[in-house]
Amino acid sequence: MSFEMYQENILDHYNNPRNYGTIENPDIKFHDVNPLCGDEYEFQFKIDKNGKIVDVKFHGNGCAISKASASILTETVKGKNIREIKNLGRKNVLKNLGITISPPRLKCAMLPLKVVKVAVYSYLGNQKEIKEFEKEWDKME
């Protein structure tokens, strides 16, 4: 039988996460936990003077969905300007995962996005955006 959520692509990112590890002297780093399942990730970024993400790494532990989502997200944001992070949303993450996420697992898929957004918004001093995303996060179920 086939497993809807555990496609080859997801398992590949889970077993061989891209951009896994740490950066020496990162410009931004942020760590967050989902206490419900214990998933936790830290993202680190190296930013050039124009605000371009020249390197990104993540590390941490969690389920296959969250880890694959984190791995894919590093590929998505690498090379982007940090101001573009604002345009990344739930839809992009789901599209890049390419699977249907059941409602109870949505937060697994979105935790890495939360870490990235809070990291970048904090760096930019944008508290309003953090609050807005946290509101959206609370509604995810």
Next chain:
Amino acid sequence: MELKKIRNDFPILKRKINGKRMVYLDSAATSQKPKQVIKEIEKYYENYNSNVHRGIYKIAAEATEEYEEARKKIAKFINAKSEKEIIFVRGATEAINLVRFAWAEKLRPEDEIISTVMEHHSNIVPWLMLKKKGIDLKFVEINDDGTLRMEEFKKLITPKTKLIAVSHVSNVLGTINPVKQIAKLAHENGARILFDSAQSVPHMPVDVQELDCDFMAFSGHKMFGPTGIGVLYVKEEVYREMEPFMGGGEMIKEVFLTNATWKDPPHKYEAGTPDISGAIALGYAVDYLEKIGMKKMKEHEKTLTRYALEKLSKVPGIKIYGPKNAENRGGVIAFNLGDIHAHDLATILDEQGVAIRSGHHCTMPLHSKLGVSATARASFSIYNTKEDVDELVNALNKARKVFGI
């Protein structure tokens, strides 16, 4: 009653999930409901829906009679001395909170409460809330096999200990705690004893007099009743140490603009219109359990647990938590498979029609003791079969293939 006949009483078991027979292994979270109980809810609303303890008319009298009859059935079911010892609440959580507000409010700074690290949050958080009053909390640790370190009770108990609050059966480890022994120790030291019996009353014979407990909390929805109804048993003499915590209708004798007087227990603790259909349905759930027989319930679950422990322990990479021997445990088995996250396991099993629980099961302190953030948990009731266990094992083996372990 035969198992096949029993399974037929639970309409939901005919459901298909992803085209497969649903294998429901989450009765520790909530049990399924037999049609005999569902019908009584419908019967109440279609035939005698009315408020209790007030109306003079025919159907109000019927509702009151059925509601109080349910209380009697529950009292008899746990061998309470009198139905006065049964307070209807929303569930085990509310039952424990009732003790916290109606009994523990009188505790003074430096008084102590002893609990254990294996408790459900509902038997930890209400006591944590008392810390701001200066109440000291102490927790008994567990051994590697998931049993309580019994010698610690003796070390922790002092003349300042006013309450020991302990689960009868762990909702994760399945451990059946020696609660009678703990009650004895509490009483020898002048403390009260509370049992969180949410995982015992639905699964085995429970006798409050034999166990000599002062408070016992359990939920209706885990014992074939509906959600929204549960029970706090209070030993009658303990009522002297309690004050009502909710004021309003139903709980008063007389009200003046200067003061009010209370009804006698248990009604003193049932302010407002209660969950009438829920209480009545719970009474019929008790009838259903008694028809099967609690000894038979226990035997059946023990047989399944033994079978499951044997089969599961053969799955490569599995780690099972709690006592290894089915004799000492209820029908609850928590486990992890390799480094697969419990949520991934639960999703893969769900895709095969097998419903298990994953997460911390409202026991975060216990999970941190076990050194994991989440576990998968299968739990049984009378309607589960060895085939259900086989389906679980097959599904786990498929999960192993998916994750390459």
